[in-house]
Amino acid sequence: MNAPINIAGLLKKTKAVFRFNGGVHPPENKAQSTQRPIGQLALPEKLVLPLRQHIGNIPKIKVAIGDHVLKGQLIAEAEGTVSAAIHAPTSGTITAIADAVIPHPSGLSDRCITITPDGKDSWIERQPQDWRKDELAPLVKSLRLSGIVGLGGATFPTQIKLRSANTAIHTLVINAAECEPYITCDDMLMRERSEEIVLGIKVAKRLLDAENVIIGIEDNKPEAIKAMRMATENTDIQVKVVPTLYPSGDARRLVYLVLGQEVPHNKRSTEVGIQVFNVATVSALYRYFEFGEPALSRVVSMTGNVNQPQNFEVLFGTPLRHLIKAAGGAKRDTSHFIMGGPMMGFNLPSDDVPITKAANCIIAASPTLFEPPPPAMPCIRCARCADACPVSLQPQELYWFAKSDNFEKAQAYNLFDCIECGACSYVCPSDIPLVQYYRYAKSEMIALDKAKEAADIARERNEFRLARIEREKQERAAKHAARAQGAKTADSSEKTTAPNDKQAAIAAAIERAKAQKAAENTEPKNTTHLSNTTKAEIAAIDARRASVGLTETKMTTNEEKQAKITAAIASAKAQKTDANQAANETPIKNDTLAVDTEKQAKIEAAIARAKAAKAEATKPQDKGVQTKPSADAEKQAKIEAAIARAKAAKASALETKEQQAKED
Amino acid sequence: MFKVLLALMPGIAVYAWLFGGGVLITLVLATATALVTEALMLKLRHRPIQPFLSDYSAVITAWLLALAIPPLAPWWLIVVGTAFSIIIAKQLYGGLGYNPFNPAMVGYAVLLISFPVVMTKWPIALSMVETKLNFMDQFHYIFNQTLPANITIDAVTSATPLDYLKTQLKLNQSMEMIQSSPIFGVLGTQGSEYIALAYLAGGLFLWQQRVITWHLPTAFLGGIAVMASFFWAIDASQYANPMFHLFSGASMLGAFFILTDPVSGPTTPKAKLYFAAGAGIITYLIRVYGGYPDGVAFAVIFMNICVPLIDTYTQPRVFGHEK
Numbered sequence: 008m009n010a011p012i013n014i015a016g017l018l019k020k021t022k023a024v025f026r027f028n029g030g031v032h033p034p035e036n037k038a039q040s041t042q043r044p045i046g047q048l049a050l051p052e053k054l055v056l057p058l059r060q061h062i063g064n065i066p067k068i069k070v071a072i073g074d075h076v077l078k079g080q081l082i083a084e085a086e087g088t089v090s091a092a093i094h095a096p097t098s099g100t101i102t103a104i105a106d107a108v109i110p111h112p113s114g115l116s117d118r119c120i121t122i123t124p125d126g127k128d129s130w131i132e133r134q135p136q137d138w139r140k141d142e143l144a145p146l147v148k149s150l151r152l153s154g155i156v157g158l159g160g161a162t163f164p165t166q167i168k169l170r171s172a173n174t175a176i177h178t179l180v181i182n183a184a185e186c187e188p189y190i191t192c193d194d195m196l197m198r199e200r201s202e203e204i205v206l207g208i209k210v211a212k213r214l215l216d217a218e219n220v221i222i223g224i225e226d227n228k229p230e231a232i233k234a235m236r237m238a239t240e241n242t243d244i245q246v247k248v249v250p251t252l253y254p255s256g257d258a259r260r261l262v263y264l265v266l267g268q269e270v271p272h273n274k275r276s277t278e279v280g281i282q283v284f285n286v287a288t289v290s291a292l293y294r295y296f297e298f299g300e301p302a303l304s305r306v307v308s309m310t311g312n313v314n315q316p317q318n319f320e321v322l323f324g325t326p327l328r329h330l331i332k333a334a335g336g337a338k339r340d341t342s343h344f345i346m347g348g349p350m351m352g353f354n355l356p357s358d359d360v361p362i363t364k365a366a367n368c369i370i371a372a373s374p375t376l377f378e379p380p381p382p383a384m385p386c387i388r389c390a391r392c393a394d395a396c397p398v399s400l401q402p403q404e405l406y407w408f409a410k411s412d413n414f415e416k417a418q419a420y421n422l423f424d425c426i427e428c429g430a431c432s433y434v435c436p437s438d439i440p441l442v443q444y445y446r447y448a449k450s451e452m453i454a455l456d457k458a459k460e461a462a463d464i465a466r467e468r469n470e471f472r473l474a475r476i477e478r479e480k481q482e483r484a485a486k487h488a489a490r491a492q493g494a495k496t497a498d499s500s501e502k503t504t505a506p507n508d509k510q511a512a513i514a515a516a517i518e519r520a521k522a523q524k525a526a527e528n529t530e531p532k533n534t535t536h537l538s539n540t541t542k543a544e545i546a547a548i549d550a551r552r553a554s555v556g557l558t559e560t561k562m563t564t565n566e567e568k569q570a571k572i573t574a575a576i577a578s579a580k581a582q583k584t585d586a587n588q589a590a591n592e593t594p595i596k597n598d599t600l601a602v603d604t605e606k607q608a609k610i611e612a613a614i615a616r617a618k619a620a621k622a623e624a625t626k627p628q629d630k631g632v633q634t635k636p637s638a639d640a641e642k643q644a645k646i647e648a649a650i651a652r653a654k655a656a657k658a659s660a661l662e663t664k665e666q667q668a669k670e671d
Numbered sequence: 672m673f674k675v676l677l678a679l680m681p682g683i684a685v686y687a688w689l690f691g692g693g694v695l696i697t698l699v700l701a702t703a704t705a706l707v708t709e710a711l712m713l714k715l716r717h718r719p720i721q722p723f724l725s726d727y728s729a730v731i732t733a734w735l736l737a738l739a740i741p742p743l744a745p746w747w748l749i750v751v752g753t754a755f756s757i758i759i760a761k762q763l764y765g766g767l768g769y770n771p772f773n774p775a776m777v778g779y780a781v782l783l784i785s786f787p788v789v790m791t792k793w794p795i796a797l798s799m800v801e802t803k804l805n806f807m808d809q810f811h812y813i814f815n816q817t818l819p820a821n822i823t824i825d826a827v828t829s830a831t832p833l834d835y836l837k838t839q840l841k842l843n844q845s846m847e848m849i850q851s852s853p854i855f856g857v858l859g860t861q862g863s864e865y866i867a868l869a870y871l872a873g874g875l876f877l878w879q880q881r882v883i884t885w886h887l888p889t890a891f892l893g894g895i896a897v898m899a900s901f902f903w904a905i906d907a908s909q910y911a912n913p914m915f916h917l918f919s920g921a922s923m924l925g926a927f928f929i930l931t932d933p934v935s936g937p938t939t940p941k942a943k944l945y946f947a948a949g950a951g952i953i954t955y956l957i958r959v960y961g962g963y964p965d966g967v968a969f970a971v972i973f974m975n976i977c978v979p980l981i982d983t984y985t986q987p988r989v990f991g992h993e994k
């Protein structure tokens with residue numbers, strides 16, 4: 008781990024940027040929304056706050072219908088490690104807790120808390136903290152109450168990114184690239200609140216104990232660059248101007264641009280000592296500590312086919328319609344609304360959805376602004392997509408494999424490294440919607456992995472059964488042999504052999520038990536990377552579980568139990584990996600890479616699951632290992648779910664057994 | 672793809688100017704055949720016709736074939752060749768994007784093997800013959816095989832220098848003697864060397880427009896040049912100089928227009944270098960040792976076979992991965 012530190016130290020002095028492969032230059036369309044300053048909105052009639060506004064667990068509701076809440080009051084508290092709190096953005100009454108349409112690519116409804124403002128906007132008592140002097144641990148811990156998530160669009164709970172990691176963070180990269188067309192919220196924030204951002208950077212720098220700070224800004228934002236240069240004068244914060252090239256705001260790309268260091272594909276940037284934060288996030292951090300203000304609002308670009316494109320400071324939960332009205336209303340031919348940028352954003356189900364923590368930009372779309380793509384033609388292997396791919400993948404090959412369901416090949420060609428940036432689709436002369444194929448292939452592969460997991464369990468059970476039959480056969484044969492011998496020899500000798508036999512059996516049983524114990528004592532692989540706190544948490548839970556007798560599994564020979572346990576282990580491990588992965592993921596990417604990060608996390612989790620399943624399959628002697636649940640007590644519930652799944656698996660395994668019986 | 676056609680225009684103009692308008696007739700025949708057969712096949716395969724015809728890929732195939740065969744060949748030759756290219760080499764493999772071989776080169780190879788005599792009768796540049804064929808004479812010759820009374824076909828056609836060189840060397844003629852024949856020009860063949868220069872210009876235009884990258888042409892011409900220089904350095908009396916090889920036959924047309932067919936070619940930059948260098952080397956070997964006057968078509972077809980292999984072994988390093 009020394010190498011990266013040295014490299015970073017060296018690079019600190021250089022002004023150079025490091026170009027990544029490919030990238031594209033879509034029309035920027037940023038000027039429209041930067042003509043006016045960040046606007047303030049009147050209080051809307053109601054605020055609808057989805058519980059799901061971040062990556063991780065759904066927070067727990069702390070209010071009931073009819074309650075009166077004050078501005079900044081906690082209305083839903085973080086649940087589990089990866090979760091974020093939600094606060095009342097203004098004072099008012101809770102008028103509903105029900106499902107409503109949320110801004111999500113799926114277009115589905117989800118649980119939301121509705122507040123009807125009382126118009127007074129009266130604050131709860133705020134509790135500023137001295138972030139310059141106070142002890143670090145309590146400061147970081149208090150962030151759990153802040154509701155701050157990555158505002159670049161990744162919406163990953165910020166407190167987790169500030170927890171002490173195994174690797175020391177040497178460099179903090181501030182993502183101000185904002186590479187997607189149309190989006191200007193970070194640009195405007197830097198122009199108007201550069202001082203606040205710099206203070207926010209100082210907060211993050213102290214909490215992370217980082218040596219270097221580099222702000223990466225694309226060269227199409229000269230005013231923001233100027234503002235940030237002024238604000239960082241006489242500090243050791245470095246402003247690096249990177250060329251305008253989509254997707255330079257992707258965290259891994261930006262790290263490479265400013266440091267010349269490629270984060271290995273199977274590692275998080277924190278593992279090589281680099282943490283990435285978005286500008287808006289650090290500014291929220293500052294406001295939280297300095298003024299005791301939790302996350303209540305964000306800057307949103309309302310642009311595209313509206314009469315007065317502009318950025319607004321928008322309270323979370325504000326209905327989109329309210330924002331559209333503030334921007335002069337949508338023009339006649341508006342067909343739909345896009346959240347995020349045109350490259351990676353998604354179509355909103357209606358203009359009824361609320362603004363959430365992830366909403367960096369809303370684009371009103373019309374057929375003239377976004378021409379419907381012509382029908383896709385066959386791939387002519389022109390390799391323009393490969394030239395444009397920032398990950399140096401071969402999109403034309405991936406397309407071919409995805410189309411023909413050749414998932415193994417797709418994986419071999421690193422499909423899971425694809426960040427779904429859409430640069431390939433953008434340049435494709437045949438207008439092939441390549442990214443859709445990749446998403447399809449990824450989700451199929453994840454589904455297959457799950458199916459394989461189930462099949463593995465069934466297969467293991469069968470192997471176990473065969474082994475048992477074989478063992479019993481041998482035992483019978485041994486007995487026969489002994490009996491035959493006994494018939495030949497005198498009665499007295501039979502008496503001596505019988506105990507011998509028994510002794511052997513007992514010894515074997517002891518041996519088996521020992522082996523099992525040993526297996527129990529070996530820690531599952533994926534606990535080795537945990538931070539000490541997590542380890543402690545796990546230990547505590549293990550102790551708790553042991554006390555209620557959950558740890559031990561005595562019925563190793565019982566096949567059905569076995570299946571249950573295997574399934575539980577696999578799913579618990581997967582869940583843990585999931586949470587773990589999520590916990591350490593560095594999700595600050597450019598605004599619109601949000602969806603991607605979430606997906607990435609899911610996909611990584613899926614891979615971990617598959618790996619766990621594989622590990623289980625190759626190590627049958629590990630069966631009966633205690634289940635190590637993840638760090639939180641509420642995971643218990645999940646384990647119950649896992650058991651339910653195991654039951655389902657048992658049912659299917661029984662089916663297999665029946666089939667086998669028939670075949671036999 | 673329209674730019675590819677555009678880039679071929681200077682070459683065609685020089686061609687028609689130096690050798691008469693016959694080539695234009697061949698081009699028209701080829702284009703018509705290509706469009707008709709492509710439309711027919713699309714209809715038979717229940718594919719939309721309009722989008723596939725308007726991408727010009729069939730026209731490019733037709734033009735490349737028309738420019739590769741002798742311009743005074745009988746009309747049915749180009750019709751048969753183009754139809755074969757489109758129907759067999761392209762549509763039966765699945766149409767645009769699915770053909771493993773360069774369709775124009777498959778058509779050319781079939782014609783060369785089936786009709787070797789007509790395929791090697793090339794016209795002599797107009798400036799070098801006393802009795803010139805005008806456009807109508809060429810027209811009549813292409814459609815009826817009839818010539819004006821005072822002209823014999825041997826007076827206006829000859830073997831290509833590549834061919835001539837090979838046969839004469841077999842007769843133990845000295846290189847100097849051979850190259851003093853009027854069909855040799857300054858760089859390559861009298862007349863067609865200017866066409867090659869025009870192709871070169873068109874190719875540079877394509878490169879400047881980013882329709883093609885530098886890899887394929889450079890490696891192909893490089894492959895030919897290195898081979899030619901090597902043998903020429905060993906024995907200049909038996910082997911022609913590299914310039915001659917670069918500006919004779921289909922070298923320039925191949926480098927910028929034939930090898931650069933994306934569908935049947937490799938995709939990674941490194942693969943392009945291997946592919947084109949291989950094609951260049953094979954072209955040279957066929958020219959010097961093979962039984963055919965030019966080797967571009969066979970070299971390209973052979974290298975097409977190797978494309979999946981080359982692509983597999985030349986995958987670039989993915990971001991964040993070790994090599």
Ligand code: SF4
Pocket residue numbers: 385386387388389390391392393402403406431434435436437438439441
């Ligand atoms: S850009 Fe489109 S047509 Fe070209 S190789 Fe890629 S997928 Fe195929």
Ligand code: SF4
Pocket residue numbers: 395396397398399400402424425426427428429430431432441442445
């Ligand atoms: S979407 Fe994936 S394959 Fe396409 S350019 Fe982006 S990273 Fe490469």
